[in-house]
Amino acid sequence: MLIKIVDDDQVFAKKIESMVYDGFKDIFLDYSIDCITSYFEDRYFEKGDIFFLDIDLKEKMASKLLKKLERTILMQLLYLFQQ
Numbered sequence: 001m002l003i004k005i006v007d008d009d010q011v012f013a014k015k016i017e018s019m020v021y022d023g024f025k026d027i028f029l030d031y032s033i034d035c036i037t038s039y040f041e042d043r044y045f046e047k048g049d050i051f052f053l054d055i056d057l058k059e060k061m062a063s064k065l066l067k068k069l070e071r072t073i074l075m076q077l078l079y080l081f082q083q
Contacts, residue, residue, distance in 0.1 A: 001031035002047060007054035010037045016052055 003020055007013040013035045020033055034048075 001028050001049045003031060003033045003050045003052070004036060004048040005033065005052045006036045007052075008037060009054070010035075012054075013037050020052070 003024070005013050005016050005020065007016065017033050017035050024031055
């Protein structure tokens with residue numbers, strides 16, 4: 001399981017990472033957490049199971065990320081329904 005935390009505030013992203021780690025350690029045996037705090041558009045969002053998105057990202061950045069995620073989720077749903 002891949003968990004991604006997207007926040008432009010590094011301190012807050014680390015706090016979320018710590019909370020997620022504490023919350024998931026007894027639930028999942030195999031998972032990793034990726035904190036993304038800069039260069040959002042250059043990072044790949046196609047892979048990931050759970051995303052924590054900062055709702056205060058600059059509007060332009062957030063809309064691009066959401067479009068990428070929407071496209072990825074739609075493709076995954078289409079794949080699931082084809083099986």
